[in-house]
């Protein structure tokens with residue numbers, strides 16, 4: 001019946017497609033089928049089939065003919081891409097030629113590491129994928145430092161790059177992998193998948209694959225290396241483009257009801273249960289549901305704030321970082337990267353893990369029960385199940401008892417005696433920031449030795465957002481803050497950053513100025529690699545004995561961050577005392593509100609208990625070796 005043909009050559013299949021694509025009405029559909037001479041029973045069966053398809057949803061591809069680069073860009077647009085984060089190069093001409101007259105907006109970084117960090121910030125700000133194009137081998141290798149962060153944080157980066165052909169005549173050209181090595185190997189350990197294509201006709205297909213792989217849990221970067229001349233530049237190839245929902249897997253996975261029953265019963269029976277929450281909770285927008293769960297039972301809740309805020313730390317139930325001390329049941333929701341933080345777990349403590357992070361579950365920590373489910377869906381199931389297993393009175397009694405001994409671990413203030421010193425105490429620095437910035441600002445934190453405990457972070461109205469890489473590879477902050485602001489243009493974004501960290505990615509300020517992305521950057525300037533110096537001190541070797549720490553003081557010359565900001569089109573303010581700091585923050589915020597980013601270079605004290613009094617630097621000056629004045 002499907003091949004039955006009308007006089008003008010239309011088949012039943014064509015009519016069905018028209019109906020499903022909303023090209024004709026239901027009545028038009030029936031009439032057209034009738035015109036083919038199909039019986040009434042046949043028509044009603046076809047209508048029924050068409051309606052059934054409608055309920056499942058149909059996938060409607062659009063055919064595009066152009067260059068391989070155009071198929072890639074068109075597919076990315078239909079996947080929902082608005083921004084391209086990139087560091088351009090010549091081998092990608094076919095890619096940029098394809099994007100330049102489309103609605104896709106370029107956010108350009110002046111170094112691949114900055115572009116990767118910007119894309120990470122955007123992915124964090126949207127809880128979705130970020131699209132990135134990087135340069136052939138030289139750029140691909142430069143990206144590695146920040147790719148490490150992206151991989152550790154499980155960030156869904158969708159990456160394309162050019163690649164020079166080294167698998168034909170010449171295998172030893174510039175900007176190419178070393179002979180015999182594929183470019184796709186360079187960042188392979190930081191991706192879920194990384195491969196090379198030369199096939200322009202398959203570009204739509206392969207672009208879909210990087211989106212699909214990057215966004216499927218456990219998420220992470222996926223990289224398609226495109227041999228420029230063939231994959232991007234070949235003309236007149238045809239591909240079918242699909243909408244994102246037709247190939248990216250939804251994450252709304254519910255938990256097994258039996259397991260939810262068991263966990264609810266265990267939570268009700270336990271004497272000292274604790275909730276642990278992690279980064280996946282934020283990524284899946286589960287924070288309000290998880291908070292509701294915590295409040296329902298008055299559960300002390302421990303959150304990993306190493307990457308983001310997944311629980312409001314000023315809430316009385318917040319109990320600090322992950323720890324199982326004194327607990328007879330741990331329920332972990334969305335806990336990624338559990339290796340370092342599972343403190344005081346005994347072999348007997350039951351550990352239930354809920355989430356879609358199958359990569360992390362059981363990797364470093366044995367569990368009692370793993371529940372593969374979306375954090376938000378599972379937390380809702382758990383709430384419903386608790387309400388069916390216990391009466392409202394029983395639940396209220398538990399909630400009241402829990403609140404009565406609420407840990408209130410986030411309720412911290414600096415000691416009054418450290419406030420207002422001539423040189424700002426390193427604890428006063430975050431305290432003033434938290435008090436003076438917008439109460440719903442998003443803090444992007446890359447000041448390693450600076451305390452984070454004073455920030456009132458969380459998801460509720462009036463809480464501050466928080467982003468930080470768990471990966472620890474310096475050079476993330478400026479780029480990440482930029483990407484977060486692109487994703488959340490209506491929130492103040494504050495980049496709290498160390499003086500050392502700035503220098504790993506200061507070229508990122510140019511992007512903020514170029515594209516009107518106003519960030520309030522606050523440099524905690526201790527003129528030092530404080531984190532490293534503290535660890536040299538703890539090593540208890542010759543450096544500690546001599547109180548001389550090699551390579552740690554960053555002055556002589558002092559980096560002039562105000563000039564550096566000015567040189568790239570941003571405003572800058574030098575802050576020398578805690579007394580000047582609140583007004584400088586206000587002024588910086590005004591400058592940002594008016595559209596230009598502002599850098600505050602704030603002098604802070606080093607930690608005097610870990611060798612901070614040492615200002616020694618190695619005496620070396622090439623002048624002594626120069627015999628000619630050239």
Ligand SMILES: Cc1ncc(C[n+]2csc(CCOP(=O)(O)OP(=O)(O)O)c2C)c(N)n1
Nearest residue numbers: 448449473474498499500501528529530531
């Ligand atoms: C890419 C990279 N290189 C080196 C390091 C080692 N490292 C860790 S902390 C740090 C010092 C950072 O200095 P700064 O940003 O001023 O922060 P502070 O420790 O002074 O708070 C260094 C060099 C690193 N983490 N990442």
Ligand SMILES: [Mg+2]
Nearest residue numbers: 498499500528
């Ligand atoms: Mg420093």
